[in-house]
Amino acid sequence: MTTDLNRRHLLLGLAGALVGLPSLVLASRLQPTPAQPAGPFYPVEPPLDDDNDLTRVTGRTAPALGEITDLGGHILNANGEPLSGLRIEIWQCDANGRYRHPHDHGGKPRDEGFQGHGHTITDTQGRYRFRTIRPVAYPGRAPHIHVAVFSEGMAPFVTQIYVMGEPQNAGDFLFQHLPADRRPLVLADFVPETGGDARLTARFDLILDGGGTPAL
Numbered sequence: 477m478t479t480d481l482n483r484r485h486l487l488l489g490l491a492g493a494l495v496g497l498p499s500l501v502l503a504s505r506l507q508p509t510p511a512q513p514a515g516p517f518y519p520v521e522p523p524l525d526d527d528n529d530l531t532r533v534t535g536r537t538a539p540a541l542g543e544i545t546d547l548g549g550h551i552l553n554a555n556g557e558p559l560s561g562l563r564i565e566i567w568q569c570d571a572n573g574r575y576r577h578p579h580d581h582g583g584k585p586r587d588e589g590f591q592g593h594g595h596t597i598t599d600t601q602g603r604y605r606f607r608t609i610r611p612v613a614y615p616g617r618a619p620h621i622h623v624a625v626f627s628e629g630m631a632p633f634v635t636q637i638y639v640m641g642e643p644q645n646a647g648d649f650l651f652q653h654l655p656a657d658r659r660p661l662v663l664a665d666f667v668p669e670t671g672g673d674a675r676l677t678a679r680f681d682l683i684l685d686g687g688g689t690p691a692l
Contacts, residue, residue: 505554508685510658512636517575519593528596529607540590542571542609545676550602554685558602563626567593573614610666618648640665
C-alpha cells in the first residue's frame with residue numbers, strides 16, 4: 477500500500493488497540509476521496525485505441541510527448557477493503573495542453589501520439605494501473621488528471637489528481653475550493669522511476685464512501 481494509505485490506516489490501528497469503544501472504531505474509517513467536477517472535456521466518444529496505456533496509439537510509432545509516468549494504486553471502501561471489478565477511467569490534456577475533444581480549440585497542435593483517455597478494471601486486490609504522462613498546466617488550471625470510477629447501479633464517482641508540490645496548485649480554483657485538510661487526499665507524488673522505461677511513477681489510492689463490492 478502507499479505511504480498515504482498507511483497514514484490513513486494509522487487511526488485504524490490505534491482504534492483497534494482500544495477494544496470496546498464504538499466511537500473510536502467509527503472514527504477509524506478511511507477518509508473518502510473528495511469528488512471534483514468532470515470538466516467540459518470528457519471525450520465525446522472514446523478513441524478506438526482505449527486501453528490503459530495512453531502513451532502509445534495504434535498505427536503511430538512515436539510515443540506520446542511528455543514525461544512518461546506509471547500511475548497506479550488501489551480502490552478501497554472506507555473500511556479499507558479492496559473493491560474489485562470496477563471500471564476506472566482517466567483523461568487529461570496532452571503535453572501541449574490540448575484535450576482530444578472537439579471543443580478544445582487551444583493554440584498548439586494536438587499530440588497525435590497521446591491517447592488522451594483510457595480505462596482499466598480493478599483486480600481482486602482493488603489495484604489499477606495506467607501508463608500516461610505527468611499532467612501539464614494549461615491556462616487557468618494547474619496540472620491534473622481526471623478520474624472516474626464506475627460501480628454498478630450507482631452514479632460514477634469523479635475526481636481529479638493533482639501533483640504534489642506543484643506551485644500552480646495555489647492558483648487553481650478547483651483545488652483551492654477544497655477545504656485545506658482535504659487537499660492532500662487529491663495529491664499524488666510524481667517521483668523518478670528507478671527501473672523500467674517510464675521516467676516517473678505516481679501512486680494514488682481512491683477511497684469510495686459507499687458503492688462497489690469488496691473483493692472476496
